[in-house]
Amino acid sequence: MSEPILAVRHLSKAFGDHLVLRDVNFEVQKGEVISIIGSSGSGKSTLLRCLNYLEIPSGGEVVSHGQVVGAPGFDLTKHRARVGMVFQSFNLFANMTVLENCVVGQVRVLKRGRDEAKQNAMRYLERVGMAAYIHDKPRQLSGGQKQRLAIARALAMDPEVLLFEEPTSALDPEMVGEVLSVMRKLASTGLTMLVVTHEMGFARDVSHRVVFMDEGVIAEEAPPEALFTNPKQPRTREFLSRYLGSNA
Amino acid sequence: MPNAQSGFFEWVWFIFRTYAPMFLSGAGTTLLLALSGTFVGFIIGLAVGVVRTIQCRRADGLARYLLLKIVRGILAAYIEIFRSTPMIVQAMVIFYGSAQLFGITLPYMLAGFIIVSINTGAYLAEIMRGGIQSVDPGQQEAASAIGMTHGQTMLYVVLPQAIRNILPALGNEFVVNIKDTSVLNVISVSELFFVSKTASGTFYRYFETFFITSVIYFVMTFACTRLLRVLEKRMDGPENYTIHGSQTAPEGELKLKGGSAQ
Ligand SMILES: Nc1ncnc2c1ncn2[C@@H]1O[C@H](COP(=O)(O)OP(=O)(O)OP(=O)(O)O)[C@@H](O)[C@H]1O
C-alpha cells in the first residue's frame, strides 16, 4: 500500500485526568471512506479533532506526509487546509454570504485570486445543489442547506481528506436524506472521507471500512459487511444490537 | 441689559444673546471631544478586546506564555482602574501628573481628548469582550479548521459580528461622553460646562446660564440618541428575508417580515 494520507500512532488524549483516548492506531489511505461508530463518550469526536489539531494530543502522534502534526516547524495552516472538516452544528460564517463562505478560506489561506476562488466555489456549490443561493446569508437557509453549504466550504479548499463530525445529527429527519445523498455522491467520486456517524445505513452501504470505538480505544475495525454481519467483539455485538435491533 | 427686577426669561434671553458664540463653541468642543474620544476609545477597546482573546498556553513556549500573561495583567489592571475611579479624578491625576513627573504640560484640549479616549477605551474593552464572546465559538473553530490564523479569524469572522453586536453600546457610550466631558472643566478644557461657568460669572446669573446649558446638553444628547436609533434600524438590513424551503420540499418557503412568519 502507498503512504497513508493520515497515520495515527499510539494516540492518547486526556482532559485533566480523564483519559478519553488510549493508544489509538490507524491509517487513512487515499480514496478510502471510513465510518467511525461507537456509543456516546467513546472518544469519536476527540479522535477526529486530534487529526486537524483542534485538540492537542496528550501522547502519541498524528503523521501527515511523513511529518508529525504539531511538531516544531510543522506547517499547521497547510495541514488544516489539506484536512477539511464538516461540523455537526454547521458553524457557517454568519456574516458572510453563501458564496463568501466558500471563498474566504481560498483567498486568505490558500492565497488564491478572488476570481479563481469564486469559480472554484461555484463548482462545489453546484455539486451540493446550493448554486441558487449564493447571495443568501446562512440564517436564511434550512438545516439541510446549511450542512450542504458547509460541505461545499470544506471542498472549496480542495482538501485531501474530509472529516465529518456527525453531519446529520443536528438535522430534522426530513433533511437527513439530502445531506447523506451529497455525501454518497462525494464518496463515489473517490474523495477520502472520515465520517463519525450514527447513521448505520451510511456506514454499512457507503464506507469501505468501519471503525468501532469503545471507551477510548478502537475495539474493532473491519469492512462493513464483516463488521455488521459478523462482529468479532462482544462489545461490538452489544452496540450493534442496541442500535439496529436484534436482527442485525 | 436687564436689571434686578427683570424676570427669569429676560435674563435667559440676554445671556444667550450675549454669549451665543461662546455657547456654540463650547457645544462644538463638547461634541468634538465626545466624538473623537469615543472613536479612539473604540479603537483601544477593540485592540484590548482582541489581545485578550489570544489563547495563553504553556505548550506554545514559555517566553510567549509569560509575555502574554504580563500583557494581560496590565490590560486587566487598566480596565479595572479606569472603571473604578471617576473621570474627573483621572483628569486631575493625568494632567497634573504628566506635568510633575515628566515635565510635560499638555495643551488642555489634547489632555481632555486623551483622558476621554482612555476612559472610554476601558469601558469599551469590557463591552468588546462581551461582543466577541457572543459570537458562536463554532465559527472560530470552523475558521481554524480551514487554516485561518487567529488574526484572520478575528478580522474576517469574529470582529464584523462582534462590532455589529456592540454598536448600540458604542452609541450609548458616545451619548454618555457628551455629558461626561463636562468634568474636563477641572483642567480648563473649554467645553460647554467650562464656558457656561465663565458666562455665568460676569453677572452672577448661575441659574439662567445653566438653564441654557442644560437645554443645549439635552438637545445634543436627545438628537444623537434618536439619530443612533435610526442608524441601528438601517444596520439591521432589509426587514424582509426569505427562508428557502429545502430542495426536497421547495414548497416550504417562508417569507419573513419583521421576524414573524406570514
Ligand atoms: N473539551 C473537553 N473537556 C473535557 N472533557 C471532554 C472535552 N471534550 C470531550 N470530553 C470528554 O471526553 C469524552 C469523549 O468525548 P467525545 O466527544 O470524543 O465522545 P464521542 O464519542 O464523540 O461522543 P458522542 O457520540 O456523544 O459525540 C467524553 O467523556 C467527554 O465528556
Ligand SMILES: [Mg+2]
Ligand atoms: Mg461526538
